[in-house]
Amino acid sequence: MILIAIGANLPGPGGETALQTCVRAVGELKTLSGLKFKSLSNWYRTAAVPASDQPDYCNGVARLEGDIGPADLLGQLQAIETKFGRERSVKDAARTLDIDIIDLNGTIRALPDPILPHPRAHLRAFVLRPILDVAPGWVHPTFRRSVTSLMVDLPAQAIQPWFDT
Numbered sequence: 001m002i003l004i005a006i007g008a009n010l011p012g013p014g015g016e017t018a019l020q021t022c023v024r025a026v027g028e029l030k031t032l033s034g035l036k037f038k039s040l041s042n043w044y045r046t047a048a049v050p051a052s053d054q055p056d057y058c059n060g061v062a063r064l065e066g067d068i069g070p071a072d073l074l075g076q077l078q079a080i081e082t083k084f085g086r087e088r089s090v091k092d093a094a095r096t097l098d099i100d101i102i103d104l105n106g107t108i109r110a111l112p113d114p115i116l117p118h119p120r121a122h123l124r125a126f127v128l129r130p131i132l133d134v135a136p137g138w139v140h141p142t143f144r145r146s147v148t149s150l151m152v153d154l155p156a157q158a159i160q161p162w163f164d165t
Contacts, residue, residue: 002064003102009057013085018058028080035066041130043162054094061130074114106141125157
């Protein structure tokens with residue numbers, strides 16, 4: 001199982017809303033060579049983490065299946081981000097699109113990039129809540145804890161369904 005987090009909080013290069021950009025990015029995920037798109041979570045509105053004056057994020061998680069190397073997948077995801085105007089400036093900056101590998105078939109690795117599973121996924125409601133939609137039985141490969149167990153330990157984080165289109 002491959003879990004990919006998708007998020008945005010700035011307009012896309014064509015003026016698309018964050019939600020429209022995320023939906024279009026899912027279309028790109030569906031075309032990745034050698035991978036099969038299985039499901040998509042609901043979309044969620046979340047505050048920036050760490051807290052800042054940035055606009056709210058639109059976040060979701062896609063579930064895919066297949067065999068692909070971590071570097072190959074990371075390269076393809078970064079190409080999608082670039083296509084949607086992603087600029088890498090400072091850590092935790094607002095962005096037109098952010099796509100992260102959360103889990104790649106249970107792979108555990110510290111080096112080289114990408115670090116797997118995602119090193120902060122277990123700390124973020126905007127990752128864990130959408131995982132419940134697409135993989136409610138998911139167990140964190142490193143901590144060997146279920147997604148529901150990880151959510152119980154989270155500090156309060158603002159997250160709500162994204163209703164506008």
